[in-house]
Amino acid sequence: MNPSNVLEIKGLSVEFSTERGRLPALRNVDLAVPAGAIVGVVGESGCGKSTMIHSIVRLLSPNGRVVSGSIHFEGSDLLGMTEPEMRSIRGDRISMVSQDPMISLNPVLSIGTQMVDIQYREKLDKSRKRARAVTMLQRVGIPDAAERLDDYPHQFSGGMRQRIAIAMALQAEPSLLIADEPTTALDATLEVQIIHRLQELQQSMGCSILFISHHLGVIAELCDLVVVMYGGEVVENGTVRDIFHRPMHPYTQKLIECDPARMVEITRVQPTIPGEVPDLARLPAGCIFSGRCHLAFGKCHDQPPALAGQDGGHRARCHLTDPGPGT
Amino acid sequence: MWLYSFKRILLGILIIVVSVSLLYTMIHLVPGDPVKTVLGPRASPELQARIHEKMGLNDPLPVQVLNFLGNAATGDLGVDVFKNKPVSTIVFEQLHHTVFLVLAGIGWAMLLGIPLGCFSAIYRNSLADRITGVISVSCIAIPTFVVAIYSVLLFAVTLRWLPAIGAGDGETVRSYLIHLVLPAFSVGLGWVGYLARLVRASMLEVMGETHVRTARAFGLTERTIIFKYVLRLAILPTITLLGMGIGILISSAVFTEIVFSRPGIGRLIFDAVTSRNYPVVMGSVLVTTVLFVASTTAADLLNGLVDPRIHHRGHE
Numbered sequence: 001m002n003p004s005n006v007l008e009i010k011g012l013s014v015e016f017s018t019e020r021g022r023l024p025a026l027r028n029v030d031l032a033v034p035a036g037a038i039v040g041v042v043g044e045s046g047c048g049k050s051t052m053i054h055s056i057v058r059l060l061s062p063n064g065r066v067v068s069g070s071i072h073f074e075g076s077d078l079l080g081m082t083e084p085e086m087r088s089i090r091g092d093r094i095s096m097v098s099q100d101p102m103i104s105l106n107p108v109l110s111i112g113t114q115m116v117d118i119q120y121r122e123k124l125d126k127s128r129k130r131a132r133a134v135t136m137l138q139r140v141g142i143p144d145a146a147e148r149l150d151d152y153p154h155q156f157s158g159g160m161r162q163r164i165a166i167a168m169a170l171q172a173e174p175s176l177l178i179a180d181e182p183t184t185a186l187d188a189t190l191e192v193q194i195i196h197r198l199q200e201l202q203q204s205m206g207c208s209i210l211f212i213s214h215h216l217g218v219i220a221e222l223c224d225l226v227v228v229m230y231g232g233e234v235v236e237n238g239t240v241r242d243i244f245h246r247p248m249h250p251y252t253q254k255l256i257e258c259d260p261a262r263m264v265e266i267t268r269v270q271p272t273i274p275g276e277v278p279d280l281a282r283l284p285a286g287c288i289f290s291g292r293c294h295l296a297f298g299k300c301h302d303q304p305p306a307l308a309g310q311d312g313g314h315r316a317r318c319h320l321t322d323p324g325p326g327t
Numbered sequence: 328m329w330l331y332s333f334k335r336i337l338l339g340i341l342i343i344v345v346s347v348s349l350l351y352t353m354i355h356l357v358p359g360d361p362v363k364t365v366l367g368p369r370a371s372p373e374l375q376a377r378i379h380e381k382m383g384l385n386d387p388l389p390v391q392v393l394n395f396l397g398n399a400a401t402g403d404l405g406v407d408v409f410k411n412k413p414v415s416t417i418v419f420e421q422l423h424h425t426v427f428l429v430l431a432g433i434g435w436a437m438l439l440g441i442p443l444g445c446f447s448a449i450y451r452n453s454l455a456d457r458i459t460g461v462i463s464v465s466c467i468a469i470p471t472f473v474v475a476i477y478s479v480l481l482f483a484v485t486l487r488w489l490p491a492i493g494a495g496d497g498e499t500v501r502s503y504l505i506h507l508v509l510p511a512f513s514v515g516l517g518w519v520g521y522l523a524r525l526v527r528a529s530m531l532e533v534m535g536e537t538h539v540r541t542a543r544a545f546g547l548t549e550r551t552i553i554f555k556y557v558l559r560l561a562i563l564p565t566i567t568l569l570g571m572g573i574g575i576l577i578s579s580a581v582f583t584e585i586v587f588s589r590p591g592i593g594r595l596i597f598d599a600v601t602s603r604n605y606p607v608v609m610g611s612v613l614v615t616t617v618l619f620v621a622s623t624t625a626a627d628l629l630n631g632l633v634d635p636r637i638h639h640r641g642h643e
Contacts, residue, residue, distance in 0.1 A: 057544055059540060059543055059544060087546045087548070088546065089546070090543070090544055090545060090546035091544060091545030091546035091547070092546060095544065095545065096541070096544040098537060098540070098541060098544075100537065103536065103537040103538060104537050104538055104541045105538055105541065106538045106541075106542065106556050106560075107538070107560070107634070107636060108559050108560055108633060108634050108635065108636070109555070109556070109559070117545075117547060117551065117555070118545040118546075118547065120547070120548075120551070121546075152635045152636070152639070154635075154636050154639065155639065165541075168545070
């Protein structure tokens with residue numbers, strides 16, 4: 001593993017056993033988060049973003065299983081750890097902010113109780129822990145933080161709850177924050193505020209962020225590196241500049257074209273990518289995007305392309321950009 | 328919380344007033360004249376008329392209902408015409424037997440059923456969970472009086488470990504408790520099953536919620552997650568069920584009381600109905616209604632204490 005990377009995923013494949021058989025939700029996923037960087041993961045719903053982050057913290061649902069690959073975090077293999085070892089990392093070195101702030105906090109415990117509980121590793125007395133929680137709430141911009149510490153989640157608005165969730169996640173100053181679409185459930189103005197707050201905190205704490213989103217604007221604004229996922233595979237990765245200015249994979253190109261913020265002509269029709277996300281139970285033999293790709297040709301339908309390009313740089317999984325050996 | 332409690336208690340009082348009025352009206356509609364029952368068929372019409380007047384049965388029905396409620400509010404439940412004793416005295420002589428029986432029955436069911444439910448939820452789909460499931464459902468399926476009869480046969484007749492009937496000699500606490508064991512066992516057995524199933528289901532539901540995943544993602548120990556983050560939420564439906572259960576059992580412990588020849592309010596109602604002792608029927612039904620409403624209200628208040636969302640709703 002590259003020592004400058006906080007997180008390095010190599011060849012990760014995850015399967016879910018369901019009534020329809022085994023669904024290969026992730027296939028051969030590579031991803032690296034350099035220290036201090038913000039890495040964005042983009043893709044449609046069901047492309048495997050959530051499965052990937054749940055694999056990292058090893059909280060996959062019971063029917064999910066890592067089939068192959070490795071996940072290294074700060075030099076140690078997360079998949080090889082015992083459950084107590086893993087638990088010592090969760091919430092301390094790696095923490096998470098989840099998508100919907102309305103359901104991600106315990107509804108019958110006060111914010112203060114929850115923020116004190118997660119400091120269980122610290123040997124501080126309760127009043128010190130509460131003071132720490134207040135400081136953290138102030139840093140994420142909760143007004144009257146000290147007075148509101150004993151309030152319950154339902155007494156806060158959605159935006160405030162997401163700030164609280166971020167405060168909880170950053171309280172232990174983790175080296176990696178995983179943010180699973182943290183702004184999807186919020187309206188646009190709140191989204192901008194939260195993103196800026198996250199950026200400030202990331203800079204002052206120097207942690208890395210793995211930022212999952214399907215909102216390209218947010219990714220472009222916040223991230224240094226971008227990983228594009230489709231149907232359980234990484235189809236392209238590179239710097240923000242690479243992805244937004246020189247997208248190589250037809251899926252990335254289409255995704256950017258479909259972003260409403262990019263539209264130049266007045267139209268009543270929101271552009272979409274025709275077709276549907278492939279069924280995981282019946283994956284195509286060739287490229288997974290071949291069924292929806294307007295540029296697909298002969299071998300796209302029977303030979304799966306490899307992720308190719310500059311090593312550690314801009315790479316795409318497409319026969320058009322990678323003629324491959326023997327041609 | 329204070330406003331919520333006040334509203335909830337007010338609602339309870341309203342429920343009592345409405346249900347007691349309905350009951351009074353329904354008993355009034357039952358064919359048969361209570362006076363004739365008391366005096367026998369050969370009483371003179373003059374005597375009948377006098378008793379009618381004395382019991383207030385000549386007033387219009389709404390007036391009778393209001394009188395009854397008004398008297399009840401001051402603790403006067405009327406007079407038992409057979410024994411010429413105040414109904415309240417008769418009811419309160421019996422009531423504590425039933426209350427102890429119900430609390431003991433529900434109590435042991437809680438002590439066993441709730442941990443069993445938690446255990447099943449934590450080890451879901453394991454062999455132990457399946458066995459617990461089968462036993463729980465069987466416990467629910469067996470009627471209480473069958474449990475009562477067989478427990479008498481086994482523990483009192485065959486093994487001679489415990490007394491079969493009565494509520495003890497009334498002198499020592501020990502004798503009272505020994506006589507309580509079998510009836511409480513019969514009353515509680517089905518509830519072990521109910522509670523185990525309900526706790527298991529609500530634990531599993533809560534364990535699948537997103538905030539539990541959040542708690543895990545913070546590395547909290549499994550013990551903290553289960554007992555603090557999950558159980559606190561999962562116990563809410565159980566509290567409601569227990570509130571209803573205690574309320575219902577107070578008036579329906581009659582089977583158990585009859586099988587074990589125990590004194591109690593269920594038995595009192597049963598005897599009063601069969602002998603058409605209307606003042607006692609009304610009085611004891613009123614008391615059980617009040618206890619039912621009190622125990623469901625207590626459950627709601629307790630829920631409000633555990634779940635702040637309940638009493639914050641509506642006045643934020």
